[in-house]
Amino acid sequence: MALSRDANTEARHRLVGQLQEQGIDNLRVLDAFWQVPRHQFIEPALQFRAYEDVTLPIGFQQTLSRPSVVAFQLQRALARVPTPRFVLEIGSGSGYQTALLTHLCLRVYSVERIAGLHQQVDERLRRLGQRNFRLRHGDGFEGWAQHAPYSVIIAAACAPDVPQAWIDQLAPGGVMLMPVEQGQGQAMLEVHKDLEGNLNSMIVNDASFVPCLPGKVG
Numbered sequence: 001m002a003l004s005r006d007a008n009t010e011a012r013h014r015l016v017g018q019l020q021e022q023g024i025d026n027l028r029v030l031d032a033f034w035q036v037p038r039h040q041f042i043e044p045a046l047q048f049r050a051y052e053d054v055t056l057p058i059g060f061q062q063t064l065s066r067p068s069v070v071a072f073q074l075q076r077a078l079a080r081v082p083t084p085r086f087v088l089e090i091g092s093g094s095g096y097q098t099a100l101l102t103h104l105c106l107r108v109y110s111v112e113r114i115a116g117l118h119q120q121v122d123e124r125l126r127r128l129g130q131r132n133f134r135l136r137h138g139d140g141f142e143g144w145a146q147h148a149p150y151s152v153i154i155a156a157a158c159a160p161d162v163p164q165a166w167i168d169q170l171a172p173g174g175v176m177l178m179p180v181e182q183g184q185g186q187a188m189l190e191v192h193k194d195l196e197g198n199l200n201s202m203i204v205n206d207a208s209f210v211p212c213l214p215g216k217v218g
């Protein structure tokens, strides 16, 4: 069941209000959520749930994170780096977060290991009129050295530890937001690299993401 165009707009408006109630007060982040039609990143049968604050399946046993979780990550990143130049995203998935990022930085570089997901994203973003992104079918553990350094690195899949490639590719003054395994669960880790290249990391939330897996598929 699909909502009508107006119903989607209304639902998106409500979602932005809910994010505000949950403490998201960065206006650029809120505006990005307002700009990007989340229902276009979800299969038609599930589109009526597109603006609920829930995790939704995107095929290939992967999920689109809850909007509040994505908003939290983006807000933390922008608190450190208000106007990022290059952003590296690990796990394009549906492309929804990639689309949000196109509104928040100069250019997004997004890596996805599953070919079937990777292939859908280009058209989705172009349909929305976005051009400031580059996509790669590859193993995100390697980052994307060619376009480094990145002022923000954001991961949508949980790694066992911080990959050295990401540390190397993070710009001085940059910030990385990534879920990481911790004991039996996961934590959201914020890693900041100062201008001398020293790293500072802290846990800023708990987390529940799909695993970051090595190699590429398809």
Ligand code: SAH
Pocket: 058, 062, 063, 064, 065, 090, 091, 092, 093, 094, 095, 096, 097, 098, 111, 112, 113, 114, 117, 138, 139, 140, 141, 156, 157, 210, 211, 212, 213, 214, 215
């Ligand atoms: N941000 C995405 C959420 C995708 S879920 C969205 O808005 O839809 C996490 C994604 O990370 C999945 O698509 C999964 O295939 C991908 N992933 C997991 N390990 C990866 C790796 N090593 N490199 C690249 N992508 C990876």
